[in-house]
Amino acid sequence: MSISARLNEYLNDNNVDYELVPHPHSFSSLSSAIAANISPAQLAKAVILEDHEGRRMMAVLPANHKISLRNLGDKLNRDLRLIEEKEVYDMFSDCHKGAIPSLGEVYNLEAVYDDLLVEAKEIYIEAGDHNTLVHLSREDFVKLIKDAKHLHFSHQSIH
Known part of the structure; x- marks a missing residue:
């Protein structure tokens, strides 16, 4: 697969230069970072949430962090x-199960991004399979998420 069709179209529509980074098969964002030999702090992972009114949103945080639902809520x-x-798999039908690109706008989802990601020099996101990451410059990543909420809502789980 390499890159999901929706993600590819979104990046092209926004005139974003990106590089595909292949890596050995992995099963989580953290293992993708290790397999690709990049810092887990530079890999943005997506977590899909639902609120008390049934509204869904994407929370995006570094791969070596855990989300604090209470803090974010x-x-x-x-x-x-x-x-x-299963609900996540249905929402991201153009991706392999669990390999969610962490740009909410691609999937018409409200998104909130952890402030720590904006501090990274470079950002990597899942491409939609378990063998490829998308490498973005910090400037392009910030441009893509400029209209989203930015908060601090995670804590480091792996050093």
Whole structure:
């Protein structure tokens, strides 16, 4: 697969230069970073949430961090929960299960990005399979997420 069709179209429509970074098959964002020999702090992983009114959103944070649902919910004044994996698979039908590109706009999802990602010099995101990452410059990543919310809502889980 390499890159999801929707992600490819979105990046091209926004005139974003990117590089595909192949890596050995992996099963999580953290293992993708290790397999690609990049810092997990530079890999943006997506977590799909639902609030108390059934609204879905994408929370994006570094691969070596864990989301704090309570912290994020308090900041957004919403009760948040993780959605079931099957529901996630249905939402991202052009991707392999669990390899979600972390740009909410590609999938018409409200998104919130952890402030830590904006500090990274370069950003990598899942391309839609378990063997490829998309490498973006910090400037292009910031341009793509400029209209989204930016908050600090995670804590480091792996050093």
